[in-house]
Amino acid sequence: MSISLSSLILLPIWISMAHIQQGGPDEKEKTTALKDLLSRIDLDELMKKDEPPLDFPDTLEGFEYAFNERECFWGKKEDRWPGLCYEENPYPWSILSKITEGQLRHIKTGEPFVFNYREDLHRWNQKRYEALGEIITKYVYELLEKDCNLKKISIPVDATESEPKSFIFMSEDALTNPQKLMVLIHGSGVVRAGQWARRLIINEDLDSGTQIPFIKRAMDEGYGVIVLNPNENYIEVEKPKIHVQSSSDSSDEPAEKRERKDKVSKETKKRRDFYEKYRNPQREKEMMQLYIRENGSPEEHAVYVWDHFIAQSAAENVFFVAHSYGGLAFVELMIQREADVKSKVTAVALTDSVHNVWHQEAGKTIREWMRENCCNWVSSSEPLDTSVESMLPDCPRVSAAAML
Numbered sequence: 001m002s003i004s005l006s007s008l009i010l011l012p013i014w015i016s017m018a019h020i021q022q023g024g025p026d027e028k029e030k031t032t033a034l035k036d037l038l039s040r041i042d043l044d045e046l047m048k049k050d051e052p053p054l055d056f057p058d059t060l061e062g063f064e065y066a067f068n069e070r071e072c073f074w075g076k077k078e079d080r081w082p083g084l085c086y087e088e089n090p091y092p093w094s095i096l097s098k099i100t101e102g103q104l105r106h107i108k109t110g111e112p113f114v115f116n117y118r119e120d121l122h123r124w125n126q127k128r129y130e131a132l133g134e135i136i137t138k139y140v141y142e143l144l145e146k147d148c149n150l151k152k153i154s155i156p157v158d159a160t161e162s163e164p165k166s167f168i169f170m171s172e173d174a175l176t177n178p179q180k181l182m183v184l185i186h187g188s189g190v191v192r193a194g195q196w197a198r199r200l201i202i203n204e205d206l207d208s209g210t211q212i213p214f215i216k217r218a219m220d221e222g223y224g225v226i227v228l229n230p231n232e233n234y235i236e237v238e239k240p241k242i243h244v245q246s247s248s249d250s251s252d253e254p255a256e257k258r259e260r261k262d263k264v265s266k267e268t269k270k271r272r273d274f275y276e277k278y279r280n281p282q283r284e285k286e287m288m289q290l291y292i293r294e295n296g297s298p299e300e301h302a303v304y305v306w307d308h309f310i311a312q313s314a315a316e317n318v319f320f321v322a323h324s325y326g327g328l329a330f331v332e333l334m335i336q337r338e339a340d341v342k343s344k345v346t347a348v349a350l351t352d353s354v355h356n357v358w359h360q361e362a363g364k365t366i367r368e369w370m371r372e373n374c375c376n377w378v379s380s381s382e383p384l385d386t387s388v389e390s391m392l393p394d395c396p397r398v399s400a401a402a403m404l
Helices: 005-020 025-040 043-050 122-146 198-203 212-220 255-279 298-310 325-336 338-344 364-373
Strands: 065-075 085-088 095-106 151-155 166-170 180-185 224-227 234-238 287-291 317-323 345-351 374-378 397-399
Touching: 095 198, 122 151, 122 198, 122 212, 151 298, 166 298, 180 212, 180 298, 180 325, 212 224, 224 298, 298 325, 298 338, 317 325, 325 338, 325 345, 325 364, 338 345, 338 364, 345 364, 364 374
Parallel strands: 065 085, 180 224, 180 317, 317 345, 345 374, 374 397
Antiparallel strands: 065 095, 151 166, 166 224, 234 287
């Protein structure tokens, strides 16, 4: 049986408490003091002492994972090759092509991703999962540009060289297409532009977890496309170290008093350094957030992209697809730009939207417009498009025939 370092550290305190609880009133006071000490110990932080270094690869190859591919024959049925998948080809020629299957698999074993890479180290496993997630985010960005031919557009549009920036993705004709424009908004959390759910990308496949199938179909059907990035609200930078001026600089104080204050200051620093070593044994950097101007929240971002891109587009008909918190961001956009949205937006498809017209104080005219122009597909085992009861007087709710 293995005993963790954190257990060994706490063991003497538990033994002391057991002995003290057998004594009189004085001993009970000590018990209270020890209980107070235990209450101040963060076991999750203490467990960091047992962890391997938080040093993870920065590429999929480094993790020994890749999104798999399959060979596919494009041609006529009578010409197809045995053992290969078949896709109907409308052209008079045949071609053998590699199609991305999009499932994350270990490059040596072919197995799916394993979260519990190290037993009994949940925090370390979670950090590893997050590191992989960041790589996948960059991978999806590359797919948006290379496979979907979208352009990465920096925002704010008038940002200076030094200020924090975000970005969105647009098709070449997003602002010039005179007919149709599709706008995609994902939900909250760790997902970024082009993603619906990181969990689905890792555990299922790219088609399930990304917006790529929506983007490709929209472009095939003649839509311009804009992909929002509502969770990219700030950049993180290392927090600067604060240098405290020594009290000995104060020449007005007597020398004895200055020496006493310096001694207290040194003891305080010693205790703080000791605690920091306990609290942060992996030496994770202390970070601070610098928010992006006019894009500091999903709601701000939606309004900003509307004002600077969607409202300026030539499309007569704008369509939104918004998932989860993206639905709330759209409703907030309607509240702030009601007349403009009504004049330009034709229909809105919501999926498991978390908007609430009461809490967001959406007016009667907005609720009426949503009833006519919006539909919310929600997680349900009922057949597709079966009506689902709603407590809110806004858009219809229907079954997505799946647990999203």
